[in-house]
Amino acid sequence: MAKKLVLSYGHGADTANKAHSKFVMNKGKMYEEHTFNAKVGVKTKKIVEAHGITVLEVQPPNGSDVPLRTRTNKANSWGADLYYSIHANAGASSAKGVCAFYWSTSKSGKKLAELYAKFAKEAGLPLYHNGSYASVKGTWNDFHELRETAMTAVLTENGFMTNSEDFKRIFENAGNFHDVIAEIHAKVILSFFGVKYDPDKSGVKPTISKPSKPATSKPTEKPKKDIHRVKVDGKQVGAFGDEKNVIDAVEKALKGGAKKVNVEEV
Known part of the structure; x- marks a missing residue:
């Protein structure tokens, strides 16, 4: 039986203009989250399909935004085995790193989120909140895509658009980040389906980035807290x-x- 994966690319090509959100401005230019999500999603799709996985995109890459309810309803009616959502984060300029959210009661979701964190750490990427984060009903991270899906679901945040280091990876592809993160997604997905990852089928050549060295201060100085x-x-x-x-x-x-x-x- 074919293994069925749903890929959901965060937001749509029209989200920034319609909702006035999900983008950052840098030197007078607008950088939209969906552009990155779709680019990485398409790379991920190509890799997993080469390994025999059947894929349904519930958000067309570079298409108009599809409501979340429409996405999850489509995934549920299709009988998907795994729902995988790709996003980029935003917050304080000091916040950086990647992480994966899972529904708090889903053991398989937690396992995949932790696997995402493991692969990301091995690739030298900074982790946010140790790389995995439980999505809990009634809280700020009560995510529809994790709550309303009938199958195992993971929502990934692949860096902060609002952080200078992450911005370079997300929008400028520093360290060949798009291929690196697509390979990480593919490894997580294939692991779920019990399929061995074959780098020869990936079509990408990831560059393993080295973790950035933390800034050090003199022993007598206290770290300055940004407000x-x-x-x-x-x-x-x-x-x-x-x-x-x-x-x-x-x-x-x-x-x-x-x-x-x-x-x-x-």
């Missing part, structure tokens, strides 16, 4: 020194229907 101001639709909702509080405020605003969210360093 970031969060503005929602032009109004300040708080100023935080803890990056988790910044991320929580941004997620809460977006979940509440905010049209514009800005994070500024004080």
Whole structure:
């Protein structure tokens, strides 16, 4: 029986203009999250299909945004074995790294998220929140794609668009990141299906990036904590020194229907 995978690329090519979110500005130019998600998703699709996996894209690459309910309904009715969502993150400028979310009660989802973190660490990528994160009902990370899917599901956040180092990987393909992360996704997916990964079938040549060395300070100096101001639709909702509080405020605003969210360093 064919192994059935659903690939969901975060958002759509029209999301930035319609929702005024899911993008970052850099030197006056707009960089949209979906552009990266689709590019990596297509690479991932090519690799897993070469290994005999049947793939359904519930969000066309570079197409108009498909509502999440439509995506999960389609996956459920198709009888998919695995739902795999590809995203890029946003938050405080100091926040960086990759991670995978899984539904808190899903043992298979947790196993895949931890495997994603393992492969990412082996590739020299920085991890956010140790690389795996439980999605819990009623919290800021109560993600529809993980809650409403009838099969094992994982939602990956492949770096922070708002971090200077991650930005280079996401939008400038530093360290051949697009191939590196696509290979990681493929390995996770193939592991789920019990299929051995064959690098000769991948069509990519990943460059293993070395982890960046942490900044060091003199023993007598205390690390300086950045303060970031969060503005929602032009109004300040708080100023935080803890990056988790910044991320929580941004997620809460977006979940509440905010049209514009800005994070500024004080």
